[in-house]
Amino acid sequence: MKNGLVLSGGGARGFAHLGVLQALDELEIHIDAISGTSAGAIAGAFYFSRHKPTEILKFIQSYRVYHWARFLWRKPGILNMEKIVQLLSNYFPETFEKLDRPLTIATTDIISGKLKYFNSGKLAPVICASACIPVLFEPIKFEGSQYVDGGLLNNFPVEPLIGKVENIIGIHVNPLGTEANHFQLKHIPDRSVTIMLDKDVREKESLCKIFIEPKALTNIGMLDLASADKIFKIGYDAAMERKAELLELR
Secondary structure (H helix, E strand, O other), X not given: OOEEEEEOOOHHHHHHHHHHHHHHHHOOOOOOEEEEEOHHHHHHHHHOOOOOHHHHHHHHHOHHHHHHHHHHHHOOOOEOOXXXXXXXXXXXXXXXXXXXXXXXEEEEEOOOOEEEEEOOOEOHHHHHHHOOOEOOEOOEEEOOEXXXXXXXXXXXXXXXXXXXXOEEEEEOOOOOOOOOOOOOHHHHHHHHHHHHHHHHHHHHHHHOOEEEOOHHHOOOOOOOHHHHHHXXXXXXXXXXXXXXXXXXXX
């Protein structure tokens, strides 16, 4: 395969993935395989289910999904993901094998404490497991274990593409900005997660032919669903800034 795409996790910042995919479509850059986690897994699954990036954005912003998701973010207790699994089943094929192209999704087995990649079998439960934020959501139970957010152990799953594609394009939506000299208490959890993720990504950046990390996402929170349109455009603009390099991959 020629071109592979790595899509990181990042909560609401994952809308930037859709902007990048829109740019790739316009530049006619064919993607042969995707490896993603959390928000990246969702974007990749939609894309390989033959949904256009702008259509995906509108779908997630629709009343059925977008407003309900915003409601869930505000609830303090542990939430069940089963309704989300059922909802997504209407928009994805039943299995990985029925996707347009190969997709690998990173999850965390909360029982064994180990990373697990999925690229076959039932699709919707794996997507939800990869985006299942611990404490906020109950783990997804299937195949004899329980799974949560793949970002816990690998938020930038480049490994499944190594040796399988000629060129790896990496999209990381959690830039570690250093411009601010003070963070309010409410921003500390978000900042702490970004710091934890940064070291691992820096070590993998060199594995990518093209690495895109939109710096404009620095001041956008992981739960800022209301900024979806803005985040989409940030991703699109960041990809278009690398237009000349991307065109070489056609």
